[in-house]
Amino acid sequence: MNVARPRLPLPRGLVVLVGMAALVVVVAGLRAMGDLLGPVLLALILTIAVSPLAAWLRRRGAPVLLATIAGIVAAFLVLAVLAGSLALAVAELATRLPDYSGQFDTLLRQATGLLEQLGVGQAQVEDALRQLDVGSVVGVLQDVLGQLAGIASDLLLIVLVVLFMGMDAVQFHGRLGAVAAERPDVVTALASFASGTRRFLWVTTVFGFVVAALDVVVLLVLGIPLAFVWGLLAFITNYIPNIGFVIGLLPPALLALLEGGPGPMLLVIVLYIGINFVVESVVQPKIVGDAVGISVTLSFLALVFWAWVIGPLGALLAIPLTLMAKALLIDVDPDNRWINVLITARPPSPVATAGTKQKQAGPE
Template identity: 50%
Template sequence: MTDQRSVPRALIVLLCTAGAVVTLAGIREVGSIVGPVLLALVLVLAVSPVRTWLQRRGAPGWTLVAVPLALVLLLLFGMVAILTVAVAETANLASTYGPEFNRLVTGLQNLATRFGVGTEQVNQTIKSFDLGKVFALVQGFASGLLGLFSSLVLIVVLLLAMCLDAQPFSRVLAAGAASRPLLVRALGDFAHKTRRYLVVSTVFGLICSVLDVAALWMLGVPLPLLWGVLALITNYIPNLGFILGLIPPALLGLLEGGPKTMIFVIASYIAINFVVQSLIQPKFLGDAVGLSTTMTLLSLLVWAFVLGPLGALLAIPLSLLARALLIDSDPDGRWAAALISGEVPDGERP
């Protein structure tokens, strides 16, 4: 038998990297199938405590499938409706505020002339800035998700199948705990961490959304409720979601009330996000995610590249699944887990 120590570590790293690249490229090619499957999996995991609660209280067997499925469908169709309205309203607003944008351009040209900046230079800068392109950033994100939700029949069928298989799958995992303890424990941790991440992100996302809506309403920004819901959805996107949720109301504040209103909108969003999500939320989330800040950002970039907007929305759950299958289930993966989470194993602390 070949001694594993004789294999150069650099070769192992290169082979693993090549395998990861090929796998991600393959997933990207079949993203129209993999995307709905992963979305259905995360949604079913999110409502699995409801099934457990019903089972403990002796509810009929059909309710263990019907109630979680109804909750997931309600959530799914609600998200589709919100994204549809967001796409339509963003397209309408981009054309409605054309005159206001032209007045801002004229004011900017006059201001530049006062400071001795050439009109031609200002015009070149303004030409590079297209209001429609800025609105299209958020509209493209929502449209990308709607493109996935256009295959609602497939998603509903997958949700029904997973809800039906949830209880048998739990029994299979319980039976395999003796022969594959690390894998079963890793999958259990993945489900637990995913649910905790979704719950905490949803609760604090709702808090931020309510505060955002109140701030936008006081500042007179149009459609504050819509932008509050958009802020809730983009809250699930790590690091960059806050910016995506801020762009539409900030631009509308500029067009509706001028630079002063836009500054107030940006300041309000930053203050709310900093207090709620940077100071309070981490105390409740704790180490539930198990990913360092760098790995969180890399997860966003990789999964957004592979699966598009859906990959950005589900970046954390998908990374947790990859960690469970590739690292946590491996008895020699403690240091890899430490590198990903940024935490030294208990037995190795100095």
């Protein structure tokens, strides 16, 4: 009689290598489909953000059709504000810059004189000036506007996906309830992802309003044109973790330079750093980390990673996408949840962890 030999477990090193190889393949596939995934994931996050509205209407006895329409309209309004704000900021800056051609030439002459005093050759200065003028800056902004016009197809895709997701979202909670009996860990992970995403959006929105209001006050006091436009841009870029305030700083700093020279520009930069950097890079990441359960370091690395994988939308959706990956790869499997201790913003104390293990083990 043949006796079956016991199967030997694979070496852990081999398992790690195979997992890393699979991860590389998955990331390469995501990057290859970035142009498609970006709009779809944005539509998903918008649907999750507005889903409490439809759920609230259903609890109040509203018909399913009314709750669905309300959720879809709310998502469309958020999308219109996002896209319209970015387009307005770029368009206003591109329209204003040609009016400052004289100031721009004066600043270039002053910079040329300073470079010559520092020993930079005249030929090098002239070569640099031939490549740098206000027309080139306007050309870059016009290219950006052209790209914004080119993503009209993406906006159409987002609208359609939001429409269909909104139709399914009203009844999705009931479907999760039906699945919970057989796959409770999956339902818990998905619910954690949705609630964490909403907490992130809520906290970021509150901080965005605070930062935008303070920025507008500063710009109005300094007399910088289009203060409310740049405040709106600061609010939108607040959703980009860690470096969003830098993107919102560039247009008002440039206008301050053209309006009054280096002094006002430096003042705008210092005040923006005092407001935006302290709030968005010190206070907000700590609160966001506590709200969504990821560390500040992980949020920054997520920004770099998702921006590289799916482009600018990846930077905007870095935290929600990280929460999705965490739910699908860690929270869904009880054996992997120990990783949360390493990546969370505030890990549990050893005493609490030991108490949890004793409860799970039960009395001896």
